[in-house]
Amino acid sequence: MTEQELAFTQDELDEIERIKAKFPTNKAATLRVLWVAQEKYGHVKPEVQNLVADTLDLPRSHVHGVASFYTQYYKEETGTYVLDVCTCLSCQVCGGYDILHHLEDELGIKAGETTEDGMFTIQEVECLGACGYAPMLQVTNGVYANNLTKEKVDKLIENLRKGKKPEFESMVMRQNEKRKKELSQ
Structure with missing residues (x-):
């Protein structure tokens, strides 16, 4: 465009x-x-x-x-779902890089890339402020998926392919919903 x-x-x-x-x-x-x-x-x-x-x-x-x-603003076109994988210290110690590499293997792309079908983009990011839930990732600037294991990541990908996001919301998502509600009044 x-x-x-x-x-x-x-x-x-x-x-x-x-x-x-x-x-x-x-x-x-x-x-x-x-x-x-x-x-x-x-x-x-x-x-x-x-x-x-x-x-x-x-x-x-x-x-x-x-x-x-701000990393939350996408400077390039992204996939439908952007998976921000935290690799900061707490997540790193708890397996953040293992989760990142598992996602890369499962989706056939590296961090910073988008799948051919345009569905997923993976990003390696710094602290998302949820250290107590490590390892974790954020889905498209909103929903957090936490206490991740490879099995949970596989289920997350399967659910996202079906259009179903995880239920745990981040503060950012709640703020965006609150802003939309305020603006509609």
């Missing part, structure tokens, strides 16, 4: 206006508007970042800086 083909719908622009109204400046709304863009396009590649910058009337360099700083 070219930059000229990218656009927010009127409903999305209305949502962006509601977001902007909650902040003292458009700059302060950048994170939330990037979420709106990522929810729409599945990523925030440079042309999507430019759309956000233009919509907020901000320098493109500012939006690029924000998007590139």
